[in-house]
Amino acid sequence: MxxxxxxxxxxxxxxxxxxxxxxxxxxxxxxxxxxxxxxxxxxxxxxxxxxxxxxxxxxxxxxxxxxxxxxxxxxxxxxxxxxxxxLHSPARKAQFAIPLVRDEITDAGATYRYSLVKREVMPAPSWLTAKLALKPDREVLHLQCMHFADNEPFQLEKRWIIVESVPEVLEADFTASGPNDWLVQKVPFSNLELSFFATKADEDTAGFMDASVGDPIFATQRTTWLRGEPVTHAVLYFTPGYKMTTRL
Amino acid sequence: MxxxxxxxxxxxxxxxxxxxxxxxxxxxxxxxxxxxxxxxxxxxxxxxxxxxxxxxxxxxxxxxxxxxxxxxxxxxxxxxxxxxxxLHSPARKAQFAIPLVRDEITDAGATYRYSLVKREVMPAPSWLTAKLALKPDREVLHLQCMHFADNEPFQLEKRWIIVESVPEVLEADFTASGPNDWLVQKVPFSNLELSFFATKADEDTAGFMDASVGDPIFATQRTTWLRGEPVTHAVLYFTPGYKMTTRL
DNA sequence: GAGTGGTCTAGACCACACA
DNA sequence: GTGTGGTCTAGACCACTCG
CATH class of the missing domain: 1.10.10.10 (Winged helix-like DNA-binding domain superfamily/Winged helix DNA-binding domain)
Structure with missing residues (x-):
């Protein structure tokens, strides 16, 4: 046997x-x-x-x-x-790669397309100030981007970048490629918090994704620090029906 | 610096x-x-x-x-x-422990309570037969269980166990403790597939959880094989608002 | 073919945790 | 104190893969 x-x-x-x-x-x-x-x-x-x-x-x-x-x-x-x-109960550990969206899409054999939806320099919203323990009135660059797989909406990215931590970000051009690409190139990351959760599509999100308001949406949230200083916070909303899978 | x-x-x-x-x-x-x-x-x-x-x-x-x-x-x-x-883009890997629900709850300092909701021996539903590539007309033990943290609903577990793979399961008593505990003790696992996704609470689920119909629910799905033979398939529905987090 | 990482050996000293 | 794992050394041979 x-x-x-x-x-x-x-x-x-x-x-x-x-x-x-x-x-x-x-x-x-x-x-x-x-x-x-x-x-x-x-x-x-x-x-x-x-x-x-x-x-x-x-x-x-x-x-x-x-x-x-x-x-x-x-x-x-x-x-x-x-x-x-x-060990009594095998405390198995699941490992996930954390790929760039582009890699995730092209690895699946689909064509990747990127689109910048919104770009805005603004004072840090209060929830972000609290979450990252920012000093008051920090300036952030807020971006919204869509990632498409074979021209189908795949992921909506909402990102906030702390300007003080990476001032050059204000000069960067995010119309052709996403902030993730830029950050990976520019900022050596040192620390990361990653969350997974479920939410439902609001009107805004449903509009971008091929979804109806109220649809369950799988989302991940990433916060990155560089040597103790918060650099960026991103929430990634996946297309309805998305399932993240791993084997071990 | x-x-x-x-x-x-x-x-x-x-x-x-x-x-x-x-x-x-x-x-x-x-x-x-x-x-x-x-x-x-x-x-x-x-x-x-x-x-x-x-x-x-x-x-x-x-x-x-x-x-x-x-x-x-x-x-x-x-x-x-x-x-x-x-490596060009640091292909960082996220690691999650896969704890027993009980451990997850008690580690958080809450009191764990278990309750068996449903127990039924039945022919394998067709979706399960297809998913696990079962031979036709296999018998499965279907269980539904609730896991509470401080008497608040925490997780609804729907599980199917292939009787042929672990015949002793029919004799096991799942009124006091969950099938996961039993399986960990009894079956040396060898292979696991793990998925995460979002779904919405149907009437049934909403009734068990403290949720309204349509609420977004974070869920995980686990399929276990033992030396190539499928043993069990489980879907775990978490209480609304649940967030799975890891740092690295 | 040749260069790089992959692995094994035999031996040593050290650090921690338990009695 | 004492036993166990944690780690380092110095050297060797092997296996893969690139040119």
């Missing part, structure tokens, strides 16, 4: 170490299989690295890498002196 | 390598800072590992670990023979 999983190391349904030397990948596979088959059940303590190195006729360095990666992936918990334990 | 970032290695605004030996963490910091300050700009080629090891008076092994991790984090691209390049 498990033969397709780890063919080489499978002996009568029990995971056995092969005779030859094993790579850290091999060791990961064997250890993971033992966890999944409850040979090392939840909360149980694994043998020490030295002992495992002997069993796998490998070195501690190699075993260490295997176990370290399994811990990073959320299967194990490692503590000095206490040893390595199997 | 950058002094608070890497105080020890900062000399007049230019990143310099210190005299003593550096850990792989130190090397990561220096390399990342050089990327962010465009000393090594987008698409540029980094020196080879040996050269860097000399600069940092370290070894290739240590430099290798630093660069490998920066590549995993989406800053660099590494190829044999071609060398190490700075």
């Amino acid at each position: 498990y033969n397709d999983l780890i063919p080489a190391f499978q002996i009568g349904g029990i995971v056995a170490a092969p005779k030859g030397n094993m790579s850290y990948r091999d060791i990961k596979k064997v250890v993971l299989d033992r966890i999944q088959n409850r040979i090392w059940g939840p909360d149980s303590l694994l043998p020490g690295e030295i002992e495992l190195a002997e069993e796998f006729s490998s070195t501690r360095t190699t075993v260490n890498r295997a176990l370290r990666e399994l811990a990073e992936e959320g299967f194990l918990e490692r503590k000095r002196k206490a040893g390595t334990r199997v | 950058y002094n608070d970032l890497i105080p020890a290695f900062q000399i007049g605004g230019i990143v310099a390598a210190p005299k003593g030996n550096m850990s792989y963490r130190d090397i990561k910091k220096v390399v990342l800072d050089r990327i962010q300050n465009r000393i090594w700009g987008p698409d540029s080629l980094l020196p080879g590992e040996i050269e860097l090891a000399e600069e940092f008076s370290s070894t290739r092994t240590t430099v290798n670990r630093a660069l490998r991790e920066l590549a995993e984090e989406g800053f660099l691209e590494r190829k044999r023979k071609a060398g190490t390049r700075v």
Whole structure:
């Protein structure tokens, strides 16, 4: 039954170490299989690295890498002196790439088109001042942009850029390409907060997207800081029916 | 300006390598800072590992670990023979933990309460048969559960479990604790697909949540396989206003 | 073919956490 | 104190991929 999983190391349904030397990948596979088959059940303590190195006729360095990666992936918990334990509920971690919209669209084989909807220099709205803990009366550049996939509306972007943090932004031309492109080029980012939520299309949004007022809209929100200073805040509204998916 | 970032290695605004030996963490910091300050700009080629090891008076092994991790984090691209390049657009990756609902609630300091709403053994609905590529006429256990935080509705869970894949599930008692707990205990998972999307509350959902019909609802969908066999499919509807957040 | 990263080895010292 | 993982070193061979 498990033969397709780890063919080489499978002996009568029990995971056995092969005779030859094993790579850290091999060791990961064997250890993971033992966890999944409850040979090392939840909360149980694994043998020490030295002992495992002997069993796998490998070195501690190699075993260490295997176990370290399994811990990073959320299967194990490692503590000095206490040893390595199997996590009770595998605290798996989902990983998402955060692509540029353009990449997301072209990677899907569609044609990308960009359009600047609105550009406005204004004092920071109070909610933004509060959210980013800005000093009062900061100036921001507010932009609204549409991103199209094969000429269908794909994403509406509402962005606020703190002028004080990147004064050059006032000179930038956003009619041909979006602020994200510019920011990626110009500002080395250092810190990011990312949120996902659902909202409903208001009249304005519905007008831009191919949507009716009240339609549920999947949206993400990104706030970026550079060395502690807030740089930009963006809300991205996706076309109705958009689904973000990942496998692991 | 950058002094608070890497105080020890900062000399007049230019990143310099210190005299003593550096850990792989130190090397990561220096390399990342050089990327962010465009000393090594987008698409540029980094020196080879040996050269860097000399600069940092370290070894290739240590430099290798630093660069490998920066590549995993989406800053660099590494190829044999071609060398190490700075990625043009930092393909940053967002990581989310995938906690059990209970943990999510108790970690937030709230009291968790569970309630089984519906339990039904039924033939697999056709959409599920199609989605999971089931053989025709499989039997599934369908469950609906509510998860409360401080007695406020937090999440509505609709789950389908393929009986053939885990026959014992028919004997399990889900009145006191949820199917997720049981599955985590019982079934070593091997493969997972995770989706996020927005939907709107129908009458049924609105009745369970503290919501009005038509309210936007943030939802996630999880499908789990065990060694290629579909085990369970779940859709989790969050209370209106729920926002999933991560920092990096 | 040749250069780069990928990985393994054998050994050492260190840092933390538990008793 | 003492045992475990965390990390570094110095050297070696291998594998991929570019020219």
